[in-house]
Amino acid sequence: MAASTANSAATRTILITIIGGLAIFTLPTVLILGIGMLPTLGAMLADRRKEKYATLCVGCMNFMGVLPYMVQLWTEEHSYDRAFQLIGQPFTWLVMYGAAAIGWAIFFVAPGVVGMFIAMRTEQRIQALRRRQRELVEEWGPGVARQKGQDDDKE
Amino acid sequence: MADVVVLKERVEIDPDKPLPEFDLPNAKAFSAVARKEGGLEMVAYVCDPDIPLRFEAVEQMRSFTGVGLVRFVEWGVVFWAPQRRRLMVMVYETPIGGRVLRGNETAIEPYSEDRLIKHFLTPVIALMRDMSARGVTHRAIRVSNLFYSDKARKHVILGDCLTAPPGLYNDPLFEPLEQGMADPSARGAGGVGDDVYALGVIVIFLTLGKLPRQTMDPVEAINRKISQGSYGILTAGARIPASVVELLRGMLSDDPRERWSLREIELWLGGRRLTPKQPKLPNKAARPMIVGGVSGDNPRTVAEALARNWLIAPEIVRGQDFDNWVRRSLGDDRVLENVNKVLGSAAVIQAVPEADNQKLVTRACMALDPPAPIRHKGFSAFMDGVGHALAIGFDRDDIRQRVAEFINARIIGQWMTLQARNRSELNELYSVIDKLPMLINQAGAGFGIERVLYELNPKLHCRSPQIETFYITRVEELVPALERAAQRQDRGNQPIDRHIAAFAAARTTEIDDRLLRPLSAQEHIGTERTLAMLKLLVKVQVLSKNGPCPNLCGWFAELLAPAVNAFHNLKIRKAVELSVARAVEGGLLIDLQNIFADAKAAQRDSQGYQRAQQEHTQCNAQMQQLAIEIENKEHLATELGEQVAAVCAGVLGSIGSTAVIVMYML
Incomplete structure (x- = not known):
């Protein structure tokens, strides 16, 4: 157990070092990413669940909103000026944060949709079972609906 | 006013015209007219169904054309409206002169020898000769059964002999010694010698114009006949014309071997005269043997006393005194030989188990008096009279008990070995009686005392309360009778009872144990027993080629309704109900049986029902689970x-x- 924890900590340290190293060489990207992904950070802070479904949901959509500007930065001019220029455009904020909002929307709407689907499917199964019971009663008579013990008592 | 009853399109019987002067003890007489014989007046005897008829003699007597006997014309079963049932009717030509003794008369004008010979003996002996050639006996020759065949009331003829078992209504006093010893209902067919003896009594009556003795206590009659001889007892000191003394002594001889044969009587009628024979009385023992207060100095008296005192007799037979009396005092080698044969030495007698006491007494009686009837526990019968006795007394517990014990004792074989000569028909009967203990000791329907009744009376009608009034004597009539019984409101609970099962089993070998045992098997109750009955009647219907019987099928359908309703599967039940309705309409029992032939159908149905119950329960459980899922939908929906x-x-x-x-x- 102690060895496993040590390995995990080592792996984390290595990853942080690599990411930190990369971040030093890609600071404009980090700037766009840092500002654009703030809703994800907010979602992560708000998400109390261990599985972090809300973070994942918002993060995916948020990243999709941030990615065009990152690609724009990489393909046109990877500099602070261009980064600030992009951040300075309201449309950029709209895209990045709108995408995050869509993530939240998905997160809030999905349980309702799933709930409706579950309810519908369960009703269908109950109807099928009731239909089968009716068929059994039609074929074997009302006695089939009695429990075996009840049947014996009647006999 | 009842309609005229037509018998076989030949005779019309008028139920509104009784002829009480011709009544018999067991049959009422009614006026009848022959359709094809110029309106000849006849008398129809409507027989008591409780008294078995002499079926075995009917066919021989029907073709009989001799004089000396009322002419038997026709017989058959008819619906007798006054009693609302079917009954056997026997039709005779009306004896024109009526009864010899009318009303309360006891005497007539005495007959001279010539008149006796001409108007009675000659035709009657010719009749006896003819009957003997046909192998039948009359056995109802008694004063009350004599008629005049002419208006002048001269020619005396014998009356009916078919409506009752042989000798049933004959007074023991006027029966030969052996026949008098037997119970009246168990006298058996007897022989020509018995008729000759009875004719001797009639000769006394006609010669004297009356009988010197009208009756006598049976026990006293037997003892006095043994010790004094029949002639002396029956003539009772009356003046018998010397011309007929020889005839009477010959006809009334107590030794069947000494009794005159028909040939000897014919010689006498032809004019040969001999010195009258003196009665041959039994040898007297040196000292008497006391049995139940009776002092017997000859084996016949002692045997009779042992039989009548059967409760104390075992002690006497086991006693040394009895052995000494037989071996030393009696001095009769024939009896001693018989005793050694059926009883053995004193030591062997002592070794007989107590349980066989009564068989010991019976064997002792046989040994002392072989020609006498078999006497067992107060029941005295000739082997061919047992069936008649049972038929007449079947409603009485004591008679049934006596006959059952008689048969279970298995004593007839020994009796037969002691007889000088056995009639061939008795050998055939013995083969039937020999298998009866096996049948009587089985309790189920088709066995028991009922089976014995029908085995010993091959032509007896079925006595089942269900169909007794239909008077059926053949198994072919069984299904049609049940068909009619099924239409009654007051029909019984089940179509087959013990009588019907026994009747069917006795009348055809096709109804065997395989069909009879399921009728009473312990494990067979309710529907299974009904199906066993159905199976038996299917066999009868197929064998007899009977037509449809929709009412009987309907009766079975009602009884099998629980079996149909026991089908859980409603489709199968409906299909079975439809098949049953079709079978009932068709009226063939086999169709009904085929519906229930698949014994595993019910098992399959039951298994299917259990599976359906389980599936129904599982459906419930699943629905409950789904209901829980719906209740927890929010949580699940959130999670998912x-x-x-x-x-x-x-x-x-x-x-x-x-x-x-x-x-x-x-």
Whole structure:
């Protein structure tokens, strides 16, 4: 157990070092990413669940909103000026944060949709079972609906 | 006013015209007219169904054309409206002169020898000769059964001999010694010698114009006949014309071997005269043997006393005194030989178990008096009279008990070995009686005392309360009779009872144990027993080639309704109900049986029903589970919805990101 924890900590340290190293060489990207992904950070802070479904949901959509500007930065001019220029455009904020909002929307709407689907499917199964019971009663008579013990008592 | 009853399109019987002067003890007489014989007046005897008829003699007597006997014309079963049932009717030509003794008369004008010979003996002996050639006896020769065949009331003829078992209504006083010893209902067919003896009594009556003795206590009659001889007792000191003394002594001889044969009587009638024989009385023992207060100095008296005192007799037979009396005092080698044969030495007698006491007494009686009837526990019968006795007394517990014990004692074989000569028909009967203990000791329907009744009386009608009034004597009539019984409101609970099962089994060998045992098997109750009955009647219907019997089928359908309703599967039940209705309409029992032939159908139905019950229960459980799921839908939807949202966002994000990259790279 102690060895496993040590390995995990080592792996984390290595990853942080690599990411930190990369971040030093890609600071404009980090700037766009840092500002654009703030809703994800907010979602992560708000998400109390261990599985972090809300973070994942918002993060995916948020990243999709941030990615065009990152690609724009990489393909046109990877500099602070261009980064600030992009951040300075309201449309950029709209895209990045709108995408995050869509993530939240998905997160809030999905349980309702799933709930409706579950309810519908369960009703269908109950109807099928009731239909089968009716068929059994039609074929074997009302006695089939009695429990075996009840049947014996009647006999 | 009842309609005229037509018998076989030949005789019309008028139930409104009784002829009480011709009544018999067991049959009422009614006026009848022959259709094809010029309106000849006849008398129809409507027989008591409780008294068995002499079926075995009917056919021989029907074709009989001799004089000396009322002419038997026709017989058959008819519906007798006054009693609302079917009854056997026997039709005779009306004896024109009526009864010899009318009303309360006891005497007539005495007959001279010439008149006796001409108007009675000659035709009657010719009749006896003819009957003897046909192998039948009359056995109802008694004063009350004599008629005049002419208006002048000269010619005396014998009356009916078919409506009752042989000798049933004959007074023991006027029966030969052996026949008088037997119970009246168990006298058996007897022989020509018995008729000759009875004719001797009639000769006394006609010669004297009356009988010197009208009756006598049977026990006293037997003892006095043994010790004094029949002639002395029956003539009772009356003046018998010397011309007929020889005839009477010959006809009334107590030794069947000494009794005159028909040939000797014919010689006498032809004019041969001999010195009258003196009665041959039994040898007297040196000292008497006391049995139940009776002092017997000859084996016949002692045997009779042992038989009548059967409760104390075992002690006497086991006693040394009895052995000494037989071996030393009696001095009769024939009896001693018989005793050694059937009883053995004193030591052997002592070794007989107590349980066989009564068999010991019976064997002792046989040994002392072989020609006498078999006497067992107060029941005295000739082997061919047992069936008649049972038929007449079947409603009485004591008679049934006596006959059952008689048969279970298995004593007839020994009796037969002691007889000088056995009639061939008795050998055939013995083969039947020999298997009866096996049948009587089985309790189920088709066995027991009822089976014995029908085995010993091959032509007896079925006595079942269900169909007794239909008077059926053949198994072919059984299904039609049950068909009619099924239409009654007051029909019984079951179509087959012990009588019907026994009747069917006795009348055809096709009804065997395989069909009879299921009728009473312990494990067979309710429907299974009904199916066993159905199976038996199917066999009868097929064998007899009977037509449809929809009412009987309907009766079975009612009894089998629980079996139909026991089918849980409603489709199968409906199909079975439809098949049963069709079978009832068709009226063939076999169709009904085929519906229930698949014994495993009920088992399959039951298994299917159990499976259906289980499935129904499982459905309930699943629905309960689903109801719980619906109640917990919010939690589940949240749980699952968040997962779905994450997946959807992941997928959308991936697709969108890929699209962005691809777009900028192009």
